[in-house]
Amino acid sequence: MIHGLTTASKALIAQLSRSAQKHPRRITAAVAALLLTGAGGAFAVAAFGPDAADLPVRQISYPVASLADGAPLDALEAPGFSLYRSELTRSSDTAESLLQRLGVADPGAAAFLRSNDAARQHLLGRAGRLVSVETTDDHRLRKLTVRWAPDDSNTFQRLVVEREAERFTARVESAPLVAQTRLAGGIIQSSLFAATDAAGIPDAVAVQLAEIFGANIDFRRALRRGDRFSLVYEVLEADGEPLRSGRVLSAEFLNNGKTHQAVWFQEPGASKGAYYTLDGQSLRKAFLAAPVAFSRVSSGFAMRFHPILQQWRAHLGTDFAAPTGTPVRTVGNGVVAFAGVQNGYGNVIFVQHDKAHVTVYAHLSRIDVRKGQSVEQGQTIGAVGATGWATGPHLHFEFRVDGKQQDPQIMAQASAAAAPVSAAARPAFERLARNMRVELDAAARVQQARAE
Numbered sequence: 001m002i003h004g005l006t007t008a009s010k011a012l013i014a015q016l017s018r019s020a021q022k023h024p025r026r027i028t029a030a031v032a033a034l035l036l037t038g039a040g041g042a043f044a045v046a047a048f049g050p051d052a053a054d055l056p057v058r059q060i061s062y063p064v065a066s067l068a069d070g071a072p073l074d075a076l077e078a079p080g081f082s083l084y085r086s087e088l089t090r091s092s093d094t095a096e097s098l099l100q101r102l103g104v105a106d107p108g109a110a111a112f113l114r115s116n117d118a119a120r121q122h123l124l125g126r127a128g129r130l131v132s133v134e135t136t137d138d139h140r141l142r143k144l145t146v147r148w149a150p151d152d153s154n155t156f157q158r159l160v161v162e163r164e165a166e167r168f169t170a171r172v173e174s175a176p177l178v179a180q181t182r183l184a185g186g187i188i189q190s191s192l193f194a195a196t197d198a199a200g201i202p203d204a205v206a207v208q209l210a211e212i213f214g215a216n217i218d219f220r221r222a223l224r225r226g227d228r229f230s231l232v233y234e235v236l237e238a239d240g241e242p243l244r245s246g247r248v249l250s251a252e253f254l255n256n257g258k259t260h261q262a263v264w265f266q267e268p269g270a271s272k273g274a275y276y277t278l279d280g281q282s283l284r285k286a287f288l289a290a291p292v293a294f295s296r297v298s299s300g301f302a303m304r305f306h307p308i309l310q311q312w313r314a315h316l317g318t319d320f321a322a323p324t325g326t327p328v329r330t331v332g333n334g335v336v337a338f339a340g341v342q343n344g345y346g347n348v349i350f351v352q353h354d355k356a357h358v359t360v361y362a363h364l365s366r367i368d369v370r371k372g373q374s375v376e377q378g379q380t381i382g383a384v385g386a387t388g389w390a391t392g393p394h395l396h397f398e399f400r401v402d403g404k405q406q407d408p409q410i411m412a413q414a415s416a417a418a419a420p421v422s423a424a425a426r427p428a429f430e431r432l433a434r435n436m437r438v439e440l441d442a443a444a445r446v447q448q449a450r451a452e
Contacts, residue, residue, distance in 0.1 A: 083135045091127040102133045109141035112168040122159045147238040156238040177236040185230040185447025202245040205233050212262045214289040215412045217255050229253045230443035250436035263436045267425040278433045286415035288331040292320050316405035317398035324393040326384040336373045346388025360398035363390040
């Protein structure tokens with residue numbers, strides 16, 4: 001009997017398998033209907049359960065220990081922080097006005113600056129010095145630092161005022177300046193100084209640029225709109241802060257289609273350096289183009305209406321407008337032939353350069369040389385003033401050849417150049433010139449990118 005049931009079961013399973021293969025869609029529909037019916041039953045059962053909103057609510061609270069260990073939150077000490085700010089000093093600064101501009105509210109610090117000898121000597125009343133402060137978050141002074149360069153040496157001075165508990169201390173230190181190289185360039189639109197200002201180049205560097213090419217470019221009359229220049233120069237830093245500009249290391253000036261180049265080089269063993277073209281020719285001429293650093297020409301070598309004589313007459317010299325006290329330098333090597341007062345010239349100096357060439361420096365406020373003294377090109381011999389027949393401070397300058405006045409700019413351009421780089425120094429110079437060529441190209445790209 002058991003054997004018969006087994007045989008019948010096997011036959012039923014075989015029949016179901018054949019039916020599933022012949023009618024798969026019908027079998028699938030039947031299974032789905034069975035599942036949905038079962039789910040409906042489940043939904044029906046779930047619908048008879050209680051509503052969650054009707055269930056009882058019970059509130060449970062647990063005590064939590066305070067993170068402040070029982071102290072009120074407003075008594076907790078907040079983390080402090082420091083504030084920093086920098087300014088340039090002004091000649092009119094008092095302790096209070098300077099600290100206020102720096103964001104410092106500390107009467108004790110102001111009182112210390114007024115009473116301390118070092119602060120009074122090196123900070124108050126000193127214009128143009130870089131001062132930086134560190135304060136607490138409530139603007140009390142922690143540290144004040146002043147930096148300045150007292151001369152043209154490679155060092156700077158640092159005044160440091162610090163808070164120690166509730167007292168202040170002050171000390172003056174000396175440290176070396178660090179030279180960093182800057183690239184710059186510009187396009188002439190109206191004047192050299194307008195172009196350098198637009199490029200963010202310091203005035204001292206612009207003056208050097210005019211001095212370097214002054215014998216070959218007349219910056220007052222020969223500049224053209226669209227002229228370009230590129231240069232590499234030093235910036236001297238104190239504690240990472242730019243303190244003053246240094247020397248122009250190389251420069252290139254495109255004036256009226258002609259390219260002028262210069263690189264600073266000091267031969268081994270030489271006491272001074274000089275500027276040369278990139279092929280080693282000296283840019284130094286026997287005579288400088290001007291006896292004062294680049295300044296405005298108030299009256300050129302031409303006919304003019306004389307402000308005192310009230311008549312038209314030839315002006316056989318060049319007048320340079322400059323403040324009283326501006327240094328006056330000799331334009332070439334020579335011997336002082338006269339130093340004193342002479343008629344309308346006022347305080348005047350005559351320098352004899354050779355048998356034919358004499359230069360005259362008039363209306364001086366001060367004379368720094370004496371008759372018979374030897375002088376070198378660029379040496380300071382006096383200062384701008386308004387003595388003699390002068391309506392205001394300026395330098396009257398004459399260049400005489402065989403007793404006749406000549407245009408100083410033309411005489412400077414026509415004068416002989418100094419010796420080129422020596423053969424012994426040529427390899428070192430050529431290495432430097434190659435490096436400067438690369439840096440000038442980079443400066444030109446910087447200028448072009450700024451223009452675009």
